[in-house]
Amino acid sequence: MLSETEIHAIDHEVSLVPYKKAAVIEALKIVQQERGWVSDESVEAIADYLEISAAEVDSVATFYNLIFRRPVGRHVILLCDSISCYVMGYQTLYEALQQQLNVKFGETTADKNFTLLPNACLGCCDHAPALMIGEDLYRDVKVEELEGILKKYV
Amino acid sequence: MERPLTKNINQAQPLNLKEYEAVGGYAAVRKVIQGMTPQEVQKVVQDSTLKGRGGAGFNTGMKWSFVPMGPDARHPKYLIANADEMEPGTFKDRLLLEGNPHQLIEGMILSAYAIQADISYIFLRWAYRKAAQLLRKCFAEAYEAGYLGKNILGSGWSLEMYLHTGVGRYICGEETALLNALEGKRATPRAKPPFPQVSGLFGKPTIVNNVETFCCIPHILNNGVEWFKGLSKSEDGGTKIYGVSGKVKRPGAWELPMGVTMRELLEEHAGGMLDGYQFRGALPGGASTDFLTADHLDVKMDFKSVAAAGSRLGTGTMVVLDDATCPVGFVHNLQHFFAQESCGWCTPCREGLPWVEKILLRMEQGRGKTGDIELLEMHSKMLGPGNTFCALAPGAVEPLQSALKYFREDFERHIIEGKCPYHSATEAPKRFSKSMVV
Ligand SMILES: Cc1cc2nc3c(=O)[nH]c(=O)nc-3n(C[C@H](O)[C@H](O)[C@H](O)COP(=O)(O)O)c2cc1C
Numbered sequence: 104m105l106s107e108t109e110i111h112a113i114d115h116e117v118s119l120v121p122y123k124k125a126a127v128i129e130a131l132k133i134v135q136q137e138r139g140w141v142s143d144e145s146v147e148a149i150a151d152y153l154e155i156s157a158a159e160v161d162s163v164a165t166f167y168n169l170i171f172r173r174p175v176g177r178h179v180i181l182l183c184d185s186i187s188c189y190v191m192g193y194q195t196l197y198e199a200l201q202q203q204l205n206v207k208f209g210e211t212t213a214d215k216n217f218t219l220l221p222n223a224c225l226g227c228c229d230h231a232p233a234l235m236i237g238e239d240l241y242r243d244v245k246v247e248e249l250e251g252i253l254k255k256y257v
Numbered sequence: 258m259e260r261p262l263t264k265n266i267n268q269a270q271p272l273n274l275k276e277y278e279a280v281g282g283y284a285a286v287r288k289v290i291q292g293m294t295p296q297e298v299q300k301v302v303q304d305s306t307l308k309g310r311g312g313a314g315f316n317t318g319m320k321w322s323f324v325p326m327g328p329d330a331r332h333p334k335y336l337i338a339n340a341d342e343m344e345p346g347t348f349k350d351r352l353l354l355e356g357n358p359h360q361l362i363e364g365m366i367l368s369a370y371a372i373q374a375d376i377s378y379i380f381l382r383w384a385y386r387k388a389a390q391l392l393r394k395c396f397a398e399a400y401e402a403g404y405l406g407k408n409i410l411g412s413g414w415s416l417e418m419y420l421h422t423g424v425g426r427y428i429c430g431e432e433t434a435l436l437n438a439l440e441g442k443r444a445t446p447r448a449k450p451p452f453p454q455v456s457g458l459f460g461k462p463t464i465v466n467n468v469e470t471f472c473c474i475p476h477i478l479n480n481g482v483e484w485f486k487g488l489s490k491s492e493d494g495g496t497k498i499y500g501v502s503g504k505v506k507r508p509g510a511w512e513l514p515m516g517v518t519m520r521e522l523l524e525e526h527a528g529g530m531l532d533g534y535q536f537r538g539a540l541p542g543g544a545s546t547d548f549l550t551a552d553h554l555d556v557k558m559d560f561k562s563v564a565a566a567g568s569r570l571g572t573g574t575m576v577v578l579d580d581a582t583c584p585v586g587f588v589h590n591l592q593h594f595f596a597q598e599s600c601g602w603c604t605p606c607r608e609g610l611p612w613v614e615k616i617l618l619r620m621e622q623g624r625g626k627t628g629d630i631e632l633l634e635m636h637s638k639m640l641g642p643g644n645t646f647c648a649l650a651p652g653a654v655e656p657l658q659s660a661l662k663y664f665r666e667d668f669e670r671h672i673i674e675g676k677c678p679y680h681s682a683t684e685a686p687k688r689f690s691k692s693m694v695v
């Protein structure tokens with residue numbers, strides 16, 4: 104079931120496009136914003152609401168990297184693993200994150216606070232290595248700083 | 258030296274509408290809407306020799322000229338700014354988006370006028386949160402001032418502008434895949450023809466240009482064709498936002514005359530290599546361009562010169578390979594990216610790139626086999642231009658084929674020595690499990 108807030112937001116997106124189906128990505132974003140991820144039930148609810156098949160909604164949902172089809176932690180850490188961050192040593196950050204959080208890429212911490220994901224180039228290659236936590240961007244990150252950064256989200 | 262695109266950039270606090278107007282902002286909109294026909298605008302932009310800054314380098318005015326005009330043209334027509342910027346090593350559009358969003362909006366209004374578009378979008382990658390916030394604020398100001406919306410400056414022409422934030426996939430930057438993403442579909446590229454200019458978003462005439470391309474437009478229309486050409490040291494008009502990243506003293510992005518040399522960029526602007534590191538090569542324009550080496554440092558960074566040297570200007574943002582970084586590991590990192598970001602539509606790319614990635618990984622891990630180099634060369638050909646549905650796979654091949662040419666010894670050593678000469682076996686990159694996709 105979609106909430107009233109979700110329906111309201113989806114209706115607005117539908118009003119901007121020529122037909123309902125074109126709002127499916129926006130609908131997925133809206134649901135994820137509200138619930139943190141997109142469950143099977145949400146996929147069906149969106150499909151019903153936009154009058155398309157659940158399979159079609161899911162084919163879109165699974166295509167995009169930042170639509171989560173599994174539950175994630177309260178904060179998603181996106182660690183850039185692209186070329187400039189590779190040259191500047193993101194691997195060291197990854198190792199430190201694995202130790203401090205006891206998770207690998209794709210996993211969520213036991214306390215459900217963090218999900219750690221690799222991310223393609225964050226577009227701040229002149230300040231590599233870089234990562235995002237939620238909507239916050241961290242650049243020129245040094246291993247020693249990680250603990251302090253993570254503390255802000257506990 | 259003039260720096261029209263970045264002179265009013267303020268990263269801490271970008272200009273609001275009033276401040277932007279005070280430095281001449283939106284003057285071009287007034288001038289053009291009140292005194293020029295759309296065709297005249299197209300002509301000026303075409304004569305200015307502005308080439309698209311998104312990577313392919315096509316003449317912008319020429320691109321616009323394929324949009325059907327006149328009373329019989331189908332509406333709504335669309336104009337889209339490609340702000341997906343996911344090409345690894347590229348961070349120039351971020352500078353323009355965060356530093357002076359009104360400049361982009363003004364450039365888009367002018368370009369929309371030139372093709373008589375009714376609706377415009379900025380397709381922004383999710384990660385650019387600050388840009389999203391700023392753009393929303395600037396949209397509101399521009400609507401309030403009457404530069405956007407109905408009957409702009411009393412001209413009878415109307416334009417709506419929306420922000421679409423993506424949900425992450427490199428392929429969304431390919432212009433026809435971008436259209437599918439905006440239509441709420443999987444972002445697989447479309448067959449061309451029909452070209453977007455004729456049948457684009459929702460089947461209507463559509464123009465997609467890069468952020469930096471649009472940011473040039475107000476300046477061209479304010480100052481004229483000769484001025485714009487005069488900014489450049491090459492036959493491609495204008496300035497260019499160049500960038501350098503990697504182990505250099507001052508990584509960054511700078512607006513410079515189109516056609517500065519690689520050496521100037523590297524040595525003067527980026528301050529040379531960090532102490533203790535030597536330059537081995539660079540991708541001149543992002544991840545999908547061929548390596549150039551120390552022999553090419555005097556090559557001018559314009560479309561033609563970089564092509565003549567065997568690479569592409571691409572996005573103009575250079576990624577430097579130093580002597581302590583393994584070229585095989587470097588290329589493996591790139592191929593991991595391309596394999597992951599392949600949209601999966603066509604077989605050579607979907608199947609070939611993961612294969613390439615696997616070969617490179619086994620080399621890095623000391624399990625390379627005789628024949629692997631030849632296998633990589635074969636893939637370079639099979640994934641090259643003409644064999645795939647879009648330019649992603651041919652782009653992926655560029656750094657690979659050139660690495661095999663310039664750093665062949667390094668590839669050979671991996672196989673002969675049975676290990677990566679740059680790091681111990683335990684340090685070699687691990688293959689990330691598929692579970693990283695949530
Ligand atoms: C895989 C792929 C990714 C691309 N990503 C971008 C991008 O992020 N931004 C961009 O402006 N152009 C990108 N392009 C180029 C666009 O397809 C298109 O050529 C460009 O937006 C046109 O703008 P321009 O003429 O102003 O350069 C990409 C192309 C390919 C094949």
Ligand code: SF4
Nearest residue numbers: 600601602603606647
């Ligand atoms: S080349 Fe790759 S990204 Fe392009 S259409 Fe084919 S599978 Fe998709």
